Amino acid sequence: MIIPRSMRLLMLLAAIALVAPLLSGCQSVRYKTVCPTLVAYSLNDQAQLSQELAATPQAIATHRVVRDYVGLRDQVRACQASGK
Template sequence: MKTSASVNALLALAALALVAPLLSGCSPVTYKTVCPTLVPYSITQQTQLAEELVAAPDAPMLHQVVRDYAGLRDQVRACQAKGK
């Protein structure tokens, strides 16, 4: 019976020796950050927006939303710069 047990142990070690390289050969998971795409605005459009904001000083919510959007655009630019 000892021979059977040692043969089984030897077969188990041989199987482990064959499987271990297959398991260790897996490449690590890599993640890629995908940044949103910015909508480009022409100088004319930017000038028109600035004029409309100056013309509407009594619209604080509009001004807040535009500031928030500008901040988001800055974050997207930073994300895109890291990806280069």
């Protein structure tokens, strides 16, 4: 019995479709969260920053950026505490 070429191609494509998932592996992808490392600031650095912020209350953008940075540091601490 002679199988037409188009039928052989169709059978080949069907075989590939059935085998392809088996070749992809059994494990699912695992993602690992990597927490950033915090820069440690000395007490002197913190005191100096506090004094500079208190001395320039009109520097609204600087105060906003520092508040944002504090929030980011809190998020990093939470990430590190969760063991991720």
